[in-house]
Every structure is written in C-alpha cells, then in structure tokens.
Amino acid sequence: MTRKKRVFDTEKRIRLGIWGLGRGLSFYRTCPFLNIDVVAGCDYNEHMRRRFQEMNPGAFVTDNDEEFLRQDFDAVLLATYCPNHGRDAIRCLRAGKHVLSEVTAFFTMAEGVQLVEEVEKSGLVYNLAENYPFSAANMYLARKWREGLFGELMYAEYEYVHEIRYLSYTHIDRVPVQPGWTVHAWRSWLNYHYYCTHSLGPVMVITGTRPIRVVSLPGRQYLAGYLAAKSAGMGAVAPSLISMSNGGLMRNLMGATTNDSHIQRLWGTLGAAEIIPEVGLQLRLGGSGGSPKLVVNPAWDELGELAARTGHGGGDFWVLYYFARQILTGQPAPFDIYAAADVTIPGILAFRSARENGKAYDVPDFRDKKQRDLWRHDTWAQQPYDVKSGVFPPDADRCLTGQFTTVMRDLIDASLQCRAYFDWGKVKKDLAEPEKYQEIVKKTAAQADSIVETYRKARRMVDAYPESDGARVLREMLELGKEEVVTSPSFLRKLKRQLHRPGRRKNRQ
Numbered sequence: 001m002t003r004k005k006r007v008f009d010t011e012k013r014i015r016l017g018i019w020g021l022g023r024g025l026s027f028y029r030t031c032p033f034l035n036i037d038v039v040a041g042c043d044y045n046e047h048m049r050r051r052f053q054e055m056n057p058g059a060f061v062t063d064n065d066e067e068f069l070r071q072d073f074d075a076v077l078l079a080t081y082c083p084n085h086g087r088d089a090i091r092c093l094r095a096g097k098h099v100l101s102e103v104t105a106f107f108t109m110a111e112g113v114q115l116v117e118e119v120e121k122s123g124l125v126y127n128l129a130e131n132y133p134f135s136a137a138n139m140y141l142a143r144k145w146r147e148g149l150f151g152e153l154m155y156a157e158y159e160y161v162h163e164i165r166y167l168s169y170t171h172i173d174r175v176p177v178q179p180g181w182t183v184h185a186w187r188s189w190l191n192y193h194y195y196c197t198h199s200l201g202p203v204m205v206i207t208g209t210r211p212i213r214v215v216s217l218p219g220r221q222y223l224a225g226y227l228a229a230k231s232a233g234m235g236a237v238a239p240s241l242i243s244m245s246n247g248g249l250m251r252n253l254m255g256a257t258t259n260d261s262h263i264q265r266l267w268g269t270l271g272a273a274e275i276i277p278e279v280g281l282q283l284r285l286g287g288s289g290g291s292p293k294l295v296v297n298p299a300w301d302e303l304g305e306l307a308a309r310t311g312h313g314g315g316d317f318w319v320l321y322y323f324a325r326q327i328l329t330g331q332p333a334p335f336d337i338y339a340a341a342d343v344t345i346p347g348i349l350a351f352r353s354a355r356e357n358g359k360a361y362d363v364p365d366f367r368d369k370k371q372r373d374l375w376r377h378d379t380w381a382q383q384p385y386d387v388k389s390g391v392f393p394p395d396a397d398r399c400l401t402g403q404f405t406t407v408m409r410d411l412i413d414a415s416l417q418c419r420a421y422f423d424w425g426k427v428k429k430d431l432a433e434p435e436k437y438q439e440i441v442k443k444t445a446a447q448a449d450s451i452v453e454t455y456r457k458a459r460r461m462v463d464a465y466p467e468s469d470g471a472r473v474l475r476e477m478l479e480l481g482k483e484e485v486v487t488s489p490s491f492l493r494k495l496k497r498q499l500h501r502p503g504r505r506k507n508r509q
C-alpha cells in the first residue's frame with residue numbers, strides 16, 4: 001500500500017489513540033489511508049509500548065490510562081481486556097473521545113445498558129470493531145441477500161472454532177505473561193460463549209436480521225491444559241441456538257476443539273450459500289435441495305483490493321473505514337452501539353442459559369428504553385478466575401513458579417508435537433502421502449532435546465506443588481505428550497532410527 005492513495009475526499013484528520021497495544025497494533029498500517037494519525041498509545045506491557053514507539057515515532061506512549069485519556073486526541077481504538085471493554089469505553093466517552101471498541105462490547109447486561117445510555121448522552125461516535133462480516137465472501141453474500149437472491153433466512157450455521165491454548169499463558173505475540181506465576185487476564189478463564197460476535201455478526205449483517213431468543217446446553221468435556229476448563233473456560237465447545245427476527249434460526253458455535261473450523265452455511269427460502277475455506281464460496285441456486293451448486297468468485301471493488309492487503313481478510317480495514325467515515329461524514333457504520341448490543345448479548349445469555357441447563361432467554365433490544373429497564377440492574381456474570389494468585393499457593397517459591405508461563409507455552413508446543421508424532425504413527429500405513437509423516441518425525445527429532453528439557457522443567461513444578469491448578473494443567477499436557485515415553489532413554493534412539501529409515505512407497509494402483 002502506498003501513502004498516496006486517498007479514500008475520503010476531505011482534508012480533515014482524525015487523531016487516534018490506541019489503548020491496548022497487542023491487537024491494537026493490527027490497525028495502525030491502515031490509518032494513513034483513512035485520514036487517521038496515530039498520536040498516542042497505552043499499554044501496561046513495556047515490550048508492546050517499545051514496539052509501538054518504533055512503529056509510531058513521535059506518538060505519545062504511556063502505561064497509565066488516566067494520563068492517556070487526558071491527551072488531546074479525537075478517538076480511541078479500544079483493544080484492552082475483553083471483559084473490560086464496556087467500562088473502558090465509558091471512560092473514553094467521558095473523556096470526550098469517539099470509540100472504536102474491539103469485540104465484545106460489554107460483559108454484563110447492566111453494563112450494556114449503561115454503555116448504550118452513555119453513548120446516547122455523549123453524542124460521540126461509538127462503533128464495535130466486529131470484522132468477520134467484512135470478508136470478500138461475506139460482503140458479497142450481504143449484497144446478494146439484499147437483492148433477494150436467497151429469499152428469507154431459514155437457517156444458518158456460522159462458527160468460530162479456534163483452539164488457542166497458549167493464549168491462556170502468553171500475550172497475543174506469544175510473549176509469556178509476567179510475572180510468570182500469573183496468567184492471562186481473561187483468556188485463561190472466560191467462557192467461549194462470551195466471544196460470540198465473529199459468527200453471529202456475519203449472519204446479522206448478511207441477512208439484515210437481529211437475534212431475538214437464545215438457548216444453550218452445558219457440555220462436560222474439555223481439552224487438556226486449560227486452567228479454568230472445568231469451570232467452563234476457553235477449552236470447551238460453546239454452541240447455542242438463536243432465533244432471528246425474521247423467524248429464521250441460527251446455530252452459533254464457538255469453542256476450542258481438536259479441529260479448528262470456520263465453515264459457514266446459510267439456507268434461504270430461495271437459495272443457499274456455503275463457505276468452506278479450502279473450497280471457497282459455493283452457492284446452490286434454483287430453489288430446491290438438489291439445485292445446481294457452483295463455486296463463485298466474490299469480487300471486491302477497488303477499496304476492497306486495498307482492504308484485502310490488511311488483516312483478517314480485509315475485515316480490519318472495513319471496521320476502521322466505517323468508523324472514520326462516520327466521524328468524517330456522519331454516515332452510520334454497520335455496528336453502532338445498538339448493533340453492538342445485539343451481537344454481544346446472545347453470548348452473555350447463552351452462557352447463562354447453559355449454566356441454567358437450557359433455559360431459553362429473550363434477547364432484549366436495547367434501542368428500546370423499556371427493554372433496557374428490565375436489565376438495568378442485572379450484573380450476572382461468570383466468576384473470573386484469580387489470575388494473579390490462583391495458580392500456585394501463596395508461599396510458593398517464586399523463582400520456580402516465575403517460570404510457569406514460559407514453561408507452559410513451551411510445553412504446549414512440545415507435547416502437541418509429540419502427540420502428533422505418536423498418533424500419526426498409528427495410521428502412517430494408511431497415509432495417502434507417507435512423506436508427510438516423515439516431516440512430523442523430522443520435526444520431532446529436531447526438537448527432541450528441547451522437548452525433553454521442557455518436560456523436565458514442567459515435572460519439577462508439578463512435583464513441587466502437586467495440588468495446585470498450575471500442576472494440574474502441566475500434568476494434563478505431560479500426559480497428553482506421553483511424558484513417560486518421551487523422557488525414556490530409548491525414545492531418542494527410536495526417533496533417530498525412524499529418521500533414517502526411508503518412507504514407504506505409495507501403493508501402486
């Protein structure tokens with residue numbers, strides 16, 4: 001992208017502060033095209049502030065949010081901790097700044113009511129940075145849906161199935177959380193239902209409907225290595241069923257599983273669409289279940305080409321574009337505060353529904369004050385995990401437990417690598433491309449020494465504080481990665497033998 005390109009026909013500039021410099025930094029490259037100058041940044045993390053300063057020399061940077069909000073600028077890109085977005089957005093509005101808030105908008109229903117009313121009172125622009133509706137395929141579907149190609153929404157299945165175990169222990173850039181005996185402020189415990197916007201958002205935008213009722217059932221299976229998994233963290237599945245305002249239904253699936261997937265399917269009364277990442281966008285048009293099903297190329301316009309070169313398939317560009325456009329021209333963005341509430345509330349209520357064994361909830365429309373009044377004092381929320389002192393006993397040796405987040409990050413990589421080696425070994429004879437197995441063997445062999453070292457460090461911590469939550473997750477990962485086998489002297493010998501054995505030839509037909 002070059003600086004010359006110009007999107008808005010105005011000389012007006014927007015002075016932007018970025019609050020939260022992990023995810024927050026994904027946006028800054030797009031700013032010059034959208035009349036935005038990044039003039040301030042704020043983060044608790046020193047290494048993030050340093051990187052921000054390198055990328056934005058001359059910008060003000062601090063770890064102190066009050067000092068940040070006192071600076072003279074127009075708007076905040078809010079990318080702080082997910083459950084804090086509501087209260088942090090309110091602080092920005094009170095400081096007189098427009099807000100582009102990362103997902104989700106708020107954590108409790110009461111906070112949602114307060115945020116809506118704060119936005120109304122302020123007269124400032126508030127947008128939610130829900131970016132998944134603005135991929136080429138989803139924007140194409142939205143255009144065709146508006147033209148009536150698909151008829152009425154009958155049913156949709158959108159999902160955000162993303163296993164991000166290491167993020168319980170590191171920042172988004174894989175740098176371990178410090179001090180090392182503490183864990184990530186919310187990814188270590190927040191139930192996946194809360195993170196409902198990347199799958200619900202696209203369905204809302206494409207079909208022009210809003211959610212009106214939600215229900216969910218509790219599951220009891222979870223993956224190894226998730227701290228708050230047993231009390232429902234981000235290590236389990238979180239499916240809910242949602243009634244949409246036109247009478248259609250949607251299955252909204254979030255969660256961590258052993259198969260990340262972003263398959264998206266829409267069924268209208270006249271036609272259907274399916275996005276499978278490996279295949280692309282397919283439509284079935286002709287009004288019946290067996291009508292022709294063909295792949296289409298969802299073309300971008302010129303601005304889309306610019307968008308496509310930024311993050312999340314162009315989505316990051318579009319949310320920043322809509323926000324700047326609303327500030328500069330007054331034209332509303334798709335995710336104003338009311339749409340932000342529509343897309344956030346079903347997550348809060350789905351989690352509550354699952355906790356109450358499947359009790360269905362109506363999704364209030366916060367445009368209506370009477371409906372807001374019903375939830376004004378509702379502070380029901382998931383109990384946060386004690387991220388500062390929950391992992392190890394208070395008198396634990398800090399020299400040892402200070403290594404926990406680093407060891408856990410490395411152990412996750414190590415044990416998953418070993419597990420892949422062992423499990424693919426069980427089906428290697430059936431592989432269509434046997435050389436792929438050799439690649440796994442090679443990678444495991446290359447890392448063998450550091451894998452064993454990581455296992456030993458983890459074992460020391462487990463043995464020192466066996467009853468702690470920290471020991472539990474370390475143990476789970478050691479078990480998953482077959483500690484006993486991997487740390488036995490014969491393991492390396494076997495690996496090396498395999499490495500030097502030629503791969504099986506492909507069967508001739």
Ligand SMILES: NC(=O)c1ccc[n+]([C@@H]2O[C@H](COP(=O)([O-])OP(=O)(O)OC[C@H]3O[C@@H](n4cnc5c(N)ncnc54)[C@H](O)[C@@H]3O)[C@@H](O)[C@H]2O)c1
Pocket residue numbers: 019020021022023024042043044045048063064065079080081082083102103104129130131171172185312
């Ligand atoms: N839309 C997307 O595709 C997408 C992708 C990644 C993350 N996100 C969202 O963006 C947000 C930020 O993501 P992240 O991965 O960087 O998460 P994070 O929670 O690790 O980062 C928040 C950052 O804000 C800083 N911070 C929080 N409160 C602060 C305060 N009061 N003062 C100073 N610094 C403060 C923290 O130090 C941290 O670096 C999350 O809510 C996440 O849901 C969205």
